[in-house]
Structure formats: C-alpha cells, structure tokens
Amino acid sequence: MTLTITKIAEDLAAGRCSSREIVDDLLVRIKAHSALNAFISVDEDAARQGAEAADRARRAGAGVLAGVPIAHKDIFCTSGVKTTCGSRMLADFVPPYDATVVEKMKAAGCVMVGKTNMDEFAMGSSNETSFFGPVRNPWDPQRVPGGSSGGSAAAVAARLVPGATGTDTGGSIRQPAALCGITGLKPSYGRVSRYGLIAFASSLDQAGPLAQSAADCAHLLSAMAGFDVRDATSLDVPVPDYAATLGKDLKGLRIGVVKEHFAQGVEPAVLDVLREALREYERQGAVLVDVSLPNSAHAVPCYYVLAPAEASSNLARYDGVRYGFRAAEYKDLEDMYKKTRSEGFGPEVKRRIMIGTYALSAGYYDAYYLKALKLRRLIADDFARAFERCDVLAGPASPSTAFALGAKNTDPVSMYLNDIFTIPVNLAGLPALSMPAGFVGGLPVGMQLIGRYLDEARLLNVAHRFQEVTDWHARVPAGI
Numbered sequence: 001m002t003l004t005i006t007k008i009a010e011d012l013a014a015g016r017c018s019s020r021e022i023v024d025d026l027l028v029r030i031k032a033h034s035a036l037n038a039f040i041s042v043d044e045d046a047a048r049q050g051a052e053a054a055d056r057a058r059r060a061g062a063g064v065l066a067g068v069p070i071a072h073k074d075i076f077c078t079s080g081v082k083t084t085c086g087s088r089m090l091a092d093f094v095p096p097y098d099a100t101v102v103e104k105m106k107a108a109g110c111v112m113v114g115k116t117n118m119d120e121f122a123m124g125s126s127n128e129t130s131f132f133g134p135v136r137n138p139w140d141p142q143r144v145p146g147g148s149s150g151g152s153a154a155a156v157a158a159r160l161v162p163g164a165t166g167t168d169t170g171g172s173i174r175q176p177a178a179l180c181g182i183t184g185l186k187p188s189y190g191r192v193s194r195y196g197l198i199a200f201a202s203s204l205d206q207a208g209p210l211a212q213s214a215a216d217c218a219h220l221l222s223a224m225a226g227f228d229v230r231d232a233t234s235l236d237v238p239v240p241d242y243a244a245t246l247g248k249d250l251k252g253l254r255i256g257v258v259k260e261h262f263a264q265g266v267e268p269a270v271l272d273v274l275r276e277a278l279r280e281y282e283r284q285g286a287v288l289v290d291v292s293l294p295n296s297a298h299a300v301p302c303y304y305v306l307a308p309a310e311a312s313s314n315l316a317r318y319d320g321v322r323y324g325f326r327a328a329e330y331k332d333l334e335d336m337y338k339k340t341r342s343e344g345f346g347p348e349v350k351r352r353i354m355i356g357t358y359a360l361s362a363g364y365y366d367a368y369y370l371k372a373l374k375l376r377r378l379i380a381d382d383f384a385r386a387f388e389r390c391d392v393l394a395g396p397a398s399p400s401t402a403f404a405l406g407a408k409n410t411d412p413v414s415m416y417l418n419d420i421f422t423i424p425v426n427l428a429g430l431p432a433l434s435m436p437a438g439f440v441g442g443l444p445v446g447m448q449l450i451g452r453y454l455d456e457a458r459l460l461n462v463a464h465r466f467q468e469v470t471d472w473h474a475r476v477p478a479g480i
Contacts, residue, residue: 003162003212004211004212004213004215004216005065005068005162005163005211005212005215005216005219005220006213006216006219008022008068008162009064009065009219012066012067012068013058013064018051018067019051019054019055019058019066019067019068020051020055022051022067022069023047023048023050023111023113024048026161027042027044029158029159029160030114030160033138033158033160035136036135036138036141036154036160037117037134037135037136038116038117038135038150038154038155038160039071039114039115039116039155039160040074040082040084040086040114040115040117040118040130040132040151041074041082041084041114041115042115043112043113046081046112047069047111047112047113050111051067054066054067054109054111055067058109062109063108063109064219065105065108065110065220065223066109066110067109067111068110068162069110069161069162070105070110070162070163070164070165070220071112071113071114071115071116071151071152071161071163071164071165072101072102072105072112072114072115072116072165073115073118073151073152073164073165073167074086074115074117074118074151075121075122075167075197076099076101076102076115076165076196076197076198076207077095077098077196077197078095078098078099078102078112078115079096079097080094080095081094081095082094082115083095083115083198085118085121085122086117086118086119086120086129086132086148087121087131087344087345087346087349088325088343088344088345089324089325089344089345090198090324090325091131091325092325093324095196099193099197100193100194100195100196100228101193101196101207101224102196104224104226105165105224110223113161116149116152116154116155116164117132117133117150118147118148118152119147119148119150119172120346120348120349121200121311121315121349122167122172122198122200122205123311123348123349123352124147124415125146125147125171125172125175125416125418125419126144126145126150126403126405126408126415126418127144127145127146127148127150127151127154127176128144128147128405128409129148129347129348130151131346134405135150135154136405137154137180137402138157138180138477138480139157139180139181139402139443139444139477140443142404142405143179143404143405143443144402144403145157145176145180145402146175146176146177146178146179146180146398146402147172147175147176148176149164149172149173149184149210150180152164152166152176152210153166153177153182153210154176154180156180156182156210156211156212157181157182157477157480158477158480159476159480162211162212162216163209163210163211163212163216163217163219163220164209164210165207165209165210165224166184166207166208166209166210167197167206167208168184168205168206168207168422168426169200169201169204169205169307170204170303170422170426171186171418171419171421171425171426173186173434174186174397174432174433174434174446174448175397175398175419175422175434175446176210177210177397177434178396178398178436178444178446179398179401179443179444179446180402181436181444181446181477182211182212182436182473183210183216183217183433183434183436183463183473184208184209184210184217184433184434185209185217185221185431185432185459186206186208186422186431186432187206187207187225187431187456188206188235188429188431188454188455188456189204189206189426189429189430190233190234190235190429191235191431191454191456192206192208192221192225193226193228193230193231194206194207194231194233194234195228195234199314200307200311201308201311201314202310202314203306203310204306204307204426204427207224208224209221209224212473212474213467213474214246214433214435214460214463214464214467215243215246215464217242217433217460218242218245218460218464219242219243221242221456222239222240222242222243225239235454237454240456242460245457245461247461247464247465248461250284250286250462250465251284251286252285252286253281253285253286253287253392253462254286254287254289254389254390254392255278255281255286255390255392255394255462256289256290256391256392256393256394257278257393257394257395258291258293258296258394259290259291259292259293260292260293260294261293261296261395261396261421262274262395262396265399265420266400267399267400267401267440269440269441270398270399270400270401270440270445273437273438273440273445273447274394274395274396274438274445276437276438277394277437277438277466278394280470281394281466284465284469289389289390291389291390292382293382293383293386294382295375295379295381295382296382296420296424298379299379299423299424299427300416300417300419300420300423302372302375302376302423302427303426303427304355305359305368305369305371305372306372306373306376306427307352307356308353308355308356308359309356309359309369311352311356312352312354312356312357312360313356313360315345315349315353318340318341318344319337319341320336320337320339320341320344324344325340325343325344327342348412359372379424379427379428380427380428382424387452391452391458392449392450392451392458392459392462393449393450393451394447394449394450395421395447395448395450396421396445396446396447396448397421397434397446397447398418398422399417399421400418401440402443402444421448422448425450430450430451430452430453431450431451431452431453431454431455431456431459432448432449432450432451433448433449433459434446434448434449435449435463435466435467435472436473436475438472439472439475444472444475449462449463
C-alpha cells in the first residue's frame, strides 16, 4: 500500500479498500515499530470503531478525508483520551473536550489511531525531553527525529500513519519534518485555531500538518484551518481548497535566496543539496533573487526571551491544586507548590520557566522583554522588505542533518541553535514549510520555503511542483 493521504482517499473512494482494513494494517505496523517510541498512546478499539463509522459515512457520500487515518500530537486535547503534553505533570490528564483541530479533523472523517510523543510542553528540538523517553529517527534509530513534533514526524516517515498534526512555536513542525524526510507546514499565525492546544508561548504557537507530500498537507490544512470563535487570535477569513490550487506553473516565480541562510554555520553538503534544488526550480522557470534578512541573526536570543516569558505565565497553572500531577508528600501549601512543580516538570521546562520569570521581573523587563519585542518588529520588517522583491523565500530548515541522540543534551545553546532558520518565521507570524530536497550520508535534508502572510496556497504549490519531478519525499527508510 502506498501510504499517502491522496492515494488512500482515491482507493477509499473507488472501493479498492476500506478504512477498517487500512487501520488494521497500521495498528500492526505501529506495534512492529514500537522501538521508535513515536506514540504515547494508541487506542486500537476506538480506531477500529472510527474506521467502521467512516466506511459507513463513505457509502453515504462523505468527504475526501473520510476514513483516512491520522495521529495527533499529544499536545491537542482529546475528549476522553489521555493528553500528556509529554510531561509527568499531565501523565494522567484526560480532557473533557476536543481541541478545535481535533474537532475539525473528526468532522472531516479522519480516524485518530493515537497520540504522538513530543518534547515536554513542546520545549525542545530533538524530542529527547519527553517524560516518556526519546523518539528515534526512522532513518537511523541512533539519531534524533527533531522536535518538538518528533513523534508525529517519525510516525509519518516510518509510514505508521499517512498524516499527523503538529505544533510549531519556533520550528517544531519544520525541523522534525526536515530531519525525518517528510513535508511539514507551519501556517500563518491565526490561520488554525489554538483552542484546546496546550499552550507554550501563545503569541508564537501554531498548529499545522505533517505528511509525506505537499498535496497531502494541502488536504489536511483545508480540514483544520478556519475561524473559531473560541480563539481570540483566530482569523475570520475564507479557507481555500488548497488541493485545488496545486499544479500552477512556476514560470516567472521569484524565489528569494536568503543570504544569511547560505552562510557559515550550515553543513556544506546540506547547502549543496539546497543549491541543486534551486536549480530544479530554475529549470521550471523560476527566477532566483538574492535577498537579506539582516536581523535574523538576533532571532534566537529574541525568541529565548519572549517564548520563555510566555511559558512562565502559561505554565503557572500547573500547581498541584487544579489538575494534573501533585507531589505525594508536603508540609503546607507553599511546600506543595514547590514539590509539585519540581517533581512534575523536567529540566528543560524548568530552565525556560526560570529564564522567562527572570525576563519578566520588575528589574529586567525593560532590559530584556521590551527590547525583544522591539527586535521582533525589526525581524518582521526585514521579511516585509524581502517580499517586495520576491514571492517566496528559500533556504535550509536545519543547519545539519539529524544528529546523534544525546549529542547536544549538555549544551542547551547548541541545541537552541538548531532552530536558527525557523524561529524568525514564528516571530513574524508567517507561513513556512519544510520539504525533502535530497540526502547527505543517507539522511534527509529539508528545504524551507517561506511565504507572505496567508499565502499557504502558493507555498504548497511551489513544494508540490518540486515533488512532481523529484522523489525525495517518496523514499522510505530501510527496514520500514
């Protein structure tokens, strides 16, 4: 079976297979590849029941995604199903409601087979901070899959599901998509509702799809996007049929090559792969334009003031009183707070809470948080100027291929720099995707495409046209 959303939808529509048959096959595959640790929970009975319901709906004329199996990152609340956010703090939390993304995917007829592993509270670039253990990269199990949506990326790359949801605060969809050799899209801020998405940094978090191809991501985005009255940052704008916009000619398309993204700090072999991908676009009639994002060099320190500041506020609710983990032994209320948060959060989450609390403190607010907000504006202005000269921007999604498990755990700054090319996009609220562009040493390389605000349709088309003439996105890890 060719495990793409597009092919599955065609086979289901033609009656060549049933959703129940596909789900049964995937459940066997998930067990066979459990060593990847891509899933935190799998509800086999619910998945089979959902598939049978989708098959009935198909016979009644349901939509294109009816019966298509997917997985949700374990950051999305799922009614009656454990939602852990990769943390001991929420290890036994069962939400009473669905996140809007989950709700919309259900309405489209998608069948949830499970919840995927992730960095704790989405804080990480390697999927090693999860309370439930690290996820392993299907291309090399001794390497990381990227984070924080590493479980979703690994599950798609290993063909355990054809598509999955993820969240992207500073690159957490695009970076694991790049390291696992799949396609991942971070939509414009506000395009997809954040209601029921467990918050990390509210002004940066954005939900999006991960799948094998841009065409698959187009189907998923059409289902999950749209206005939500429950989310004050949700945009009340029409949602295109993204799949219907694919296939447009690229002649005359202006691709901005970001000078700073092709400089020192990126593995030379990675740059060679990306330059060849750009030559393919030139063969299709696109024009390369040199552009600069001069303030992007400051994006990482800017992000690591703003994101932890918002995290310190968002995570204050986990105190052992309202819900979630509570320390077993304590002397009084204050002692309960301290022990609960000390025992319930992992080292990376505690590190970011402390950084954020420091940046927001009375003596340092102006020196750090306020300056970071000003720098965020300058970064957004850089993008606006670049888009006066081009239609999309292109560059690496990650400075390297997947690194070894444990290689950067003792050096937080080195770990943070893995997101140096993805973070500026979140600070500006723009859409961007990563797609497979080639391989180095048997490991996938991702190219990042960045678009104007709400221009997801163009990004998906640009990626799709590349995937029509290459097969990098269709390659499967050995043993899978």
